[in-house]
Amino acid sequence: MTLSAPRILRGLAVLLAVMAVVAYVGYLVVYVSYAVELFRWPYDYDQGEGFELHDAVLYSRGEWPYRDNGTFPFYASNYPPLFHLLMVPLLPIFGPRLIAGRLLSFIATLITAGAIGVIVRRTIRGDGRDWMRAWFIPLISGLAFLASNYVYQIGPLCRMHMTLVMFETLSIAFIGEFEDPRHGRRNLILGLVMLFFAGYTKQTAVFTVAAALSYVFLRDVRKALVAGAGLAVSAGAVFWLINVATDGQWWINIIQANVNEFDYRQTLFLFRQWFDLHALFVVLGVGYLVYELFWDRISAYSLWFFFALGVGALSGKWGAGFGYFNTAVAAACLTSGLALGKVREHLEGRALSAPGLGVVARDVGPLVAVLIPMLYLAQAPRMLHLPTSGPIFSTAAQVLGVDDQLAYGQGESLASTHCAAVAYHDAMGYTQLGHPLSEEDYAAGEQIMAHVGAVDGPIFSEEAMFSILGEKPVVTNPTQLLNLYNNGLLDTTEMIEQINEQVFDLVIFRAQFYPAPVLEAIGQHYEPMDQVCMNGFTYHLLSPRDRGDG
Amino acid sequence: MVTKRQLGIFVLIVSLVGIAGLISVDLLGAGEWGGFGPLQRLGIGLGLGGAAVGLILIRLGDRPA
Numbered sequence: 001m002t003l004s005a006p007r008i009l010r011g012l013a014v015l016l017a018v019m020a021v022v023a024y025v026g027y028l029v030v031y032v033s034y035a036v037e038l039f040r041w042p043y044d045y046d047q048g049e050g051f052e053l054h055d056a057v058l059y060s061r062g063e064w065p066y067r068d069n070g071t072f073p074f075y076a077s078n079y080p081p082l083f084h085l086l087m088v089p090l091l092p093i094f095g096p097r098l099i100a101g102r103l104l105s106f107i108a109t110l111i112t113a114g115a116i117g118v119i120v121r122r123t124i125r126g127d128g129r130d131w132m133r134a135w136f137i138p139l140i141s142g143l144a145f146l147a148s149n150y151v152y153q154i155g156p157l158c159r160m161h162m163t164l165v166m167f168e169t170l171s172i173a174f175i176g177e178f179e180d181p182r183h184g185r186r187n188l189i190l191g192l193v194m195l196f197f198a199g200y201t202k203q204t205a206v207f208t209v210a211a212a213l214s215y216v217f218l219r220d221v222r223k224a225l226v227a228g229a230g231l232a233v234s235a236g237a238v239f240w241l242i243n244v245a246t247d248g249q250w251w252i253n254i255i256q257a258n259v260n261e262f263d264y265r266q267t268l269f270l271f272r273q274w275f276d277l278h279a280l281f282v283v284l285g286v287g288y289l290v291y292e293l294f295w296d297r298i299s300a301y302s303l304w305f306f307f308a309l310g311v312g313a314l315s316g317k318w319g320a321g322f323g324y325f326n327t328a329v330a331a332a333c334l335t336s337g338l339a340l341g342k343v344r345e346h347l348e349g350r351a352l353s354a355p356g357l358g359v360v361a362r363d364v365g366p367l368v369a370v371l372i373p374m375l376y377l378a379q380a381p382r383m384l385h386l387p388t389s390g391p392i393f394s395t396a397a398q399v400l401g402v403d404d405q406l407a408y409g410q411g412e413s414l415a416s417t418h419c420a421a422v423a424y425h426d427a428m429g430y431t432q433l434g435h436p437l438s439e440e441d442y443a444a445g446e447q448i449m450a451h452v453g454a455v456d457g458p459i460f461s462e463e464a465m466f467s468i469l470g471e472k473p474v475v476t477n478p479t480q481l482l483n484l485y486n487n488g489l490l491d492t493t494e495m496i497e498q499i500n501e502q503v504f505d506l507v508i509f510r511a512q513f514y515p516a517p518v519l520e521a522i523g524q525h526y527e528p529m530d531q532v533c534m535n536g537f538t539y540h541l542l543s544p545r546d547r548g549d550g
Numbered sequence: 551m552v553t554k555r556q557l558g559i560f561v562l563i564v565s566l567v568g569i570a571g572l573i574s575v576d577l578l579g580a581g582e583w584g585g586f587g588p589l590q591r592l593g594i595g596l597g598l599g600g601a602a603v604g605l606i607l608i609r610l611g612d613r614p615a
Contacts, residue, residue, distance in 0.1 A: 218552045218615045264589050294606060297614055 009366035016373035017136050023380040024140055027147035030386050030393075035106045035156035037436050039099050043445050043465045045535065046433060047479075047511065049098055049158040050464025051077065054474045056087035057096050066242070066249040069484055070491035072498065073458075073475045076253045078483065081242075082200040083160035096468050101158030108166040109146060109155040115169045116334045117142030119176065119301070124341025130348065132369060133341050140376050141337030148329045149277050149385050149426060150322050153433035160201050161323045165330050167198035168208040168304075172334075175212040176300035179219060188216070188223070192231050199235055203254065204311045208327065211307035215300040257483040260318040267316035274312065274325045277427060280379035281329075284336035291342070301338060305331035319479055322428075340372050382427060387436045389423035397425060407431050408536055419533035437535065444534035448508065451530065451541055455505035460522070462510050475504070478513045485515035496521045502544040509540040557615040558607025565600030568593065 044050045055065040055077045065077035065084070077084070083104070090100035121138035128134045145151055154161050171194030178188040195212055198205035209231070217224035243250040275282050289302040308328040315324040348365040361367065388397040388406065397403035402425040408414055410421035415430060424435030452459060452470035460475050461467050467474045476495075484490035492515060498504070499521040507526050512519060526542035533539075572593045607615075 218557070220551070264592075293603070294610065 006363065006366045009370050013132075013366065013369035013373065016370060016377065017132070020140060020373040020376040020380070021136075021143075023377060024143035024147050027152070027380075027383070027385075028143060031146050031152050031155065033387070033393075034152065034434065034436070035102070038102050038156045041437050041441075042097065042469060043534070044098075044463040045437075046154075046157050046159065047463060047513075049101065050468060051075075051474070051477050052079070052084060052158050052160065053087070053096060053098055053101055054464050054468065055079070055081070055084040056091060056101065057468075059085055060088045060091050064242075064246050064249075066246040066253045068249060069253075069477075069481055071494055073473050074481065074495050075474055075477050076249060076480055077477070078253050078257050078480045079160055079202060080200040080254060082197055083163045083202075086163065087158075098158045098465065102156050105154075105159060105162045106156040108163045109151060112162065112166045112169045112330055113142040113145045115166075115173050116145055116330060116337070119169075119173050119334055120337035120341065123301075123338055124345065126345060130344065132372060133344055137337050137340050137344070137372065141333050144281060144336075144376075144379075145330055145333045147380070147383055148326075148333075149383050149428050149431075149434070150274075150326055150329055152385055153426075153431060154323050154326065157433075159323075161326055164198055164202040164205060165326050167194050167201055168205060168327055169330050169334075170194045171198060171208060171212055172300050172304045172331075175215060178216060178223070188227060192227055195231060196235055200238070203258065204314065204324065204327070207307045207310045208304060210310075211304040212300065214307070215298070215303045218298060252484070252489060253480065256487060256489055257480055258317075259487055260320075260483055261486070263316045263318070265316070266320075267313055270315045270322055270325065271312060273322065273428065274328065277383050278329060278332055278379075279382060280375055281332035281336040284339040285332040288335045288339035288342070291339075299338075301331070301335050305335045319483070340375075344368055344372065385424075385426040385428075385434055387424050389436065407435055418536045419538045420536050422536050432536075435536070440533075441535050444532050444539075447530075447532050448534065448539060448541065451506060452508075457503065457505040459506040459508065460499070460504040461506075461508040462513070463508065466508055476514070478511075481518070482513050482515055490515065492517050500525055502526075505544065507540075507542040509542070510537050512540075552615045553612045554607045554610035554615050555612060558604045558610070560604075561607060562601055562604030565597045565604060568600070569597035572597070 038045055054075075058065045059081065065075070065081075067076045069076050083101070086104055087100045090104065094100045094103075117138040120141045121134065124133045124137065126133060146155070151162070171191045174187040174191035174194060178184050178191060180187055191212060195205065195209050198208060213224055213228045213231075216227055239250075285302075285305045289298075289305055292298045292302045305328070308331040311327050312325045314320060315322070344365075347368045348363075350364055351359050352361040352364045352367075353359045384400065384402065386397060386400075386402075387393040388403050394403065404410075405425050406421050407424045407426050407428075407430060408418045408421050414421055420440070422435035423438070426434055448466060449469060452461075452466050452472070458473050458475055459467055459470070462476075462478050464474045464477075481490060485492070495518060499518065502525055506529075507522055514522075522542065525545055527545045528540060529543040530541040531538055532541065572590050575590070
């Protein structure tokens, strides 16, 4: 029996599909490995994690984290409350520890990936007889989200970003089906609830709100106006109530403090990086948007992709970064899956003919079946990221030829802002997240905690976990103080008085993101005591200058 | 239900208003004209692209958006 070309191509398609699944499941293994690393790590890995945990601790005590930053402990949150409230039930299980938020965020990424897969499958599967549309493309679409360098690095952090993306994805999943004849009303209400949750997780959800309401508007103007009004009234009422309950500190801390300096070059750099890393998904997402704009009806998913670019445009704000692109990553993974499903559906059974050649192929379906997994396989190495230590990952890194291309460099090429290399490669090049922790890092953390335990009074720490683990009050949220100071909204009088009086027995710096007068006061009244290299960063520990007991 | 034409008109108006705004930023600062900066050039480029999209959509007529 001779093998026909279509049979060969179908066999090749299956082989390539298996290879693609292996590649993207490989990224999932790397991601879970990193998550487990972070679950074990007790200290801040990313600056800001401890403050988000502290917000949850405050809520568990019935206290608002939106406060006057000018009075001790000079602390306030600059984020809406939902992520922190979701952590509260986990505190009795884990205690005030970062694993509570890290686990929550990690689960949020899994839910998001699952939602992407479900949306793609329900949209493209047709009668379910085509394995590529029924499970392969939906599976890779969901795994691609978790394979993204951006999602990988931020996913298991005690930060609210990925919970936001989860609510955004779920809202689009429901809103996209608001015209369903049986469940349309339910889907619209659930979609609006998810939008409400997204907005009270992070302010940038406003772009997804615009996408969702725009979609409803295009299909049903009256429903859009009613839905928009309902969302505005409910969200606005809660906004007003919180502002009243916090004596206006809510408005100051989550709106006014977030108006920061903008550098368009940072935005352009991040757009270029986002495209380089996710090229296939972005190109397909753009193609799908163009197709629907001119040849079909615009879906909620394409609108979401378009508006998600707006979040990316804000990434030039001081304090922002590639995390602002996670919504766009989710939207691109989703719409790229829809695009490939559409291509597969339209070309299955179609003949291919060329001028002068006649019919080249009676059915391009098998060719498309080979092309789709090839595209996924071509995309996979663009997002390469993995640890370079350990028996499995070191071997993989050597095979892939990246074992000596480390995120911080090494030896003479070590980045000047770091004190130690990290065993991690990322296609992004330099990145502060994603690398595993070492035994030296754990020892360094204990060294810092020994200093914390040796003092009786409060400490002035740039990272919250040293205070939380030392059972001391969390003093300052430095980037929030800097934001408020730059906007003329911070009275540093009391803070500087306390620094001058050496109320704090220990100061711990890393990036020194404090207002200049605060740094000057510390420089005058505190002196270097120790320097500790932990997690590739130098921590500066300062003690009070001679207090003059005589 | 919004049609392609209606959407096109909206996109065209927003794009033209955006372009006008970017140009008027310099014109209103009389005597300070220093040419278009890179951000303005980018914005005008996007605005022109949006206007082109709007015009195409207008030609697509009453098809549902």
